[in-house]
Amino acid sequence: MSYVPSAELVARVLEGNLRAIARLATRAESGVDEARMALDDVFRHAGRAHIVGITGVPGSGKSTLVTALTAAIRRTGRKVAIVAIDPSSPFSGGSILGDRIRMGEVAGDPGVFVRSMATRGALGGLARGALEVVDVLDAAGFDVVVIETVGVGQDEVDVARAAHTTVVVSAPGLGDDIQAIKAGILEIADIHAVSKCDRPDANRTIADLKNMLAMAVGAGTRYGVRLTSKPGAAPDRELEWRPPVIATSSQRGDGVDELLTAIDRHYAALRDSGELDARRARIAERRMLAAAEDILRTRFAQHRDGRVAELLGAICERQVSPHAAATRLLDELNVGGHA
């Protein structure tokens, strides 16, 4: 495929053309201006896919589990796209993206599309442009889009603000990893998977995790969401979602069907209760804010040597405060317009 303008790729993406999907994903990832309008267009066609985030520390078995889960989803006839994120090297900016190593089982299945992405300096577990790549895959007709995050640990909560259903993977034998998931991660989990349950030390991990969840409930920490009732919903609907703990072994295939059942039940509960709309609104808010930050950073960089430098000088001489300078800069830059 030689050069095709992004605007022309959109129609092909909607038809499910693999090369067009892949190329537009590349442009979304690099953030080129040329693709901006095409991605806006794609966004309007997206919104049908169930977005599932999988997070957990490196080595916990995410890629392996995503592969087993994908095979299970495929058996139900649904098409699956995977966005697998690994870190960029802070030194060279390059990356080695190795999640595909574990994905042999679904290689060659035309109903599965795997895209590897590097973080490119983004914190919080996602990659720059990751959610726009998700839009492309969603618009292309994949029923489920699975995002495998980098797995940095405690701070990795971005995925929960991007996915409808978040699965946190813990594994035995990774030292005090239960301790590591304690903080924010505990609260973002809609479902807990304890992977590698073929290992003898897995029972311990499951017990630890269940204890911790029980304690969190005792201490009044938010754990599980009370799903708001949709007007007119049947009164006997189960509205409380308690994150289940599911033991899985990707090696033996144990627990994978249960995990899929839990994921599907969670999505149904979100939909029935109206919580799905609330989550969509939260995702929208986060994305809009992130986009605003991005635009601002770019404009800031463009004027670094000009007006920004002047204002910085004035701040150093204590003529204006950083806050006053920022307000002035925003007024002058007319940030939403074009440079």
Added chain:
Amino acid sequence: MDASQDRIRVIIAKVGLDGHDRGVKIVARTLRDAGMDVIYTGLHRTPEEVVDAAIQEDVDVIGVSILSGAHMTVFPRLVELLKAKGADDIRVVGGGVIPDDDLPKLRALGVSEILLQDTPPETIVAAVRRVVAERGAR
């Protein structure tokens, strides 16, 4: 606007039963350290899987390492599959243990570059950059 828009994407693969993976790992690290995004497939892939993955990942280059002697079947198959899928803008490079006599044949088949034992990292990086530059923008 953003330097990353020019970031080269490469998929590095081992095909067939060949289990020699020292070289392929060195090549992957070398290209990462040169600022490229490197997708590593791991061992035992089929040419079909490699080409499908290359398309999904929208790579500029497929790099295959072969030390098993299967190069005269694997490389032609890769080139043929890329053509059949309308993806022959994706360039193929290779390395490993390959007799000199086979090099011109592989080049004639459409393999852009072959780099053998003891190739220094700079040469590998320069070769990949050159192959991408020759292909032109897309």
